[in-house]
Amino acid sequence: MKLDFTSEVPLYLQIGSALKEEILGGVYGEEEQVPSTTEISLTYKINPATVLKGYNLLVDEEIIYKRRGVGMFVKTGAVEKLKAVRKKEFYSSYVEPLLEEAQRLSISREELIAMFEEEKE
Amino acid sequence: MSTLTIEKVSKHYGKKQVLKDISVNFEGGKLYGLLGRNGAGKTTLIDMITGKQAVSSGQITMDGRKAPGNDWVQGHIFAMGEQNIYPEDMSVKGVFSWMQLRYSRFNWDEAYRLSRIFHLDLKHRFCKLSTGQQSLVKLVCGLALDVDIKIFDEPVLGLDAVHRDVFYKELLKSYAENPCTVILSTHLIEEVSDLLERVVVMDEGEIKVDSAVEDLLREAYCVSGPRQDVEVFVKGRPVLETEFLQGFASATVQERLTEDIRRVGEQAGLQFAGVSLNRLFIDLTKEAVEQ
Numbered sequence: 001m002k003l004d005f006t007s008e009v010p011l012y013l014q015i016g017s018a019l020k021e022e023i024l025g026g027v028y029g030e031e032e033q034v035p036s037t038t039e040i041s042l043t044y045k046i047n048p049a050t051v052l053k054g055y056n057l058l059v060d061e062e063i064i065y066k067r068r069g070v071g072m073f074v075k076t077g078a079v080e081k082l083k084a085v086r087k088k089e090f091y092s093s094y095v096e097p098l099l100e101e102a103q104r105l106s107i108s109r110e111e112l113i114a115m116f117e118e119e120k121e
Numbered sequence: 122m123s124t125l126t127i128e129k130v131s132k133h134y135g136k137k138q139v140l141k142d143i144s145v146n147f148e149g150g151k152l153y154g155l156l157g158r159n160g161a162g163k164t165t166l167i168d169m170i171t172g173k174q175a176v177s178s179g180q181i182t183m184d185g186r187k188a189p190g191n192d193w194v195q196g197h198i199f200a201m202g203e204q205n206i207y208p209e210d211m212s213v214k215g216v217f218s219w220m221q222l223r224y225s226r227f228n229w230d231e232a233y234r235l236s237r238i239f240h241l242d243l244k245h246r247f248c249k250l251s252t253g254q255q256s257l258v259k260l261v262c263g264l265a266l267d268v269d270i271k272i273f274d275e276p277v278l279g280l281d282a283v284h285r286d287v288f289y290k291e292l293l294k295s296y297a298e299n300p301c302t303v304i305l306s307t308h309l310i311e312e313v314s315d316l317l318e319r320v321v322v323m324d325e326g327e328i329k330v331d332s333a334v335e336d337l338l339r340e341a342y343c344v345s346g347p348r349q350d351v352e353v354f355v356k357g358r359p360v361l362e363t364e365f366l367q368g369f370a371s372a373t374v375q376e377r378l379t380e381d382i383r384r385v386g387e388q389a390g391l392q393f394a395g396v397s398l399n400r401l402f403i404d405l406t407k408e409a410v411e412q
Binding site: 005006007008009010011012038041042044045046047048049050 | 151286289290293296315316317342395
């Protein structure tokens with residue numbers, strides 16, 4: 001789990017994002033167990049309530065669920081769900097800033113397209 | 122889980138008032154940081170909780186029972202302080218036995234395990250140990266005990282970086298296994314800021330902050346950029362501290378960074394960042410220096 005302790009982003013949000021990233025990357029497959037909140041708390045020396053708050057974000061979004069007495073597991077369909085959200089954000093997170101920067105640097109539309117074509121080969 | 126309630130407590134030494142009518146609740150099962158500069162009154166407060174010092178006025182209760190002078194309540198509170206209260210010839214193992222007598226729920230297996238981790242020799246006489254090793258023995262006592270309230274006053278005094286790191290992990294481990302209320306009083310704020318759920322800041326005998334760490338940090342931000350622009354931006358805002366470096370300025374502002382505020386600042390070419398607990402503590406408790 002990659003956390004930035006100097007960031008202005010609250011730790012519980014970072015924990016939520018990091019766990020999503022790991023599920024999306026296949027570190028924990030569907031119906032597989034994710035680390036317990038205590039494990040995360042001890043490993044990174046973070047208050048357990050903070051970790052739990054981060055985990056609960058994913059519980060609310062139905063990405064992970066709790067098996068009583070066992071631990072937290074990735075829900076079936078979680079990866080598809082995460083991908084759908086990311087796709088929605090793709091334009092604003094990646095395309096928009098790319099176009100803005102291209103404009104600042106006077107990179108033409110043609111040049112941009114050429115870059116993409118080059119990347120494909 | 123037990124709640125410790127401090128109600129309108131004052132303490133006078135002759136004419137000097139070291140605690141000024143303070144009220145604070147240490148809620149059951151939470152991990153608190155008790156922060157304050159030297160002489161802020163932290164240790165006095167802790168000594169009154171454990172009955173080592175009498176309150177001048179006010180009340181200290183655990184779940185409604187008066188704490189000072191009540192043996193039953195005191196059997197549920199562990200307080201580790203700087204003072205050494207053990208007889209001169211007592212061995213480390215003797216200290217553990219003494220804990221067992223005083224608190225019944227002392228986990229010997231845990232004490233042995235932690236002693237091995239910290240390289241403590243149980244046969245050594247406690248008073249012959251170095252400051253750091255004495256701290257370690259007291260930490261082992263606190264970690265191996267199963268009590269409702271654990272108070273650590275300067276727990277890492279004299280400990281090297283590795284032992285401090287181990288202590289923080291072991292503290293969280295024992296806290297997960299035996300949930301209790303923990304009060305951690307320390308000057309090493311940076312090291313513990315992510316460990317804490319809530320923070321109580323004392324300043325000159327008063328409670329200056331009593332808040333969840335997350336909420337406290339959300340109510341402050343740092344803004345920086347060209348000096349004139351920063352000065353224009355912070356005008357009329359609750360500024361805690363401004364630092365200048367030639368034409369550059371950086372200010373800590375105590376208010377929530379809303380999207381509107383951020384937009385205004387960024388349009389003026391300013392940059393925003395979060396504030397660490399350590400930074401905020403310094404800005405909140407330092408006295409104004411005459412320029």
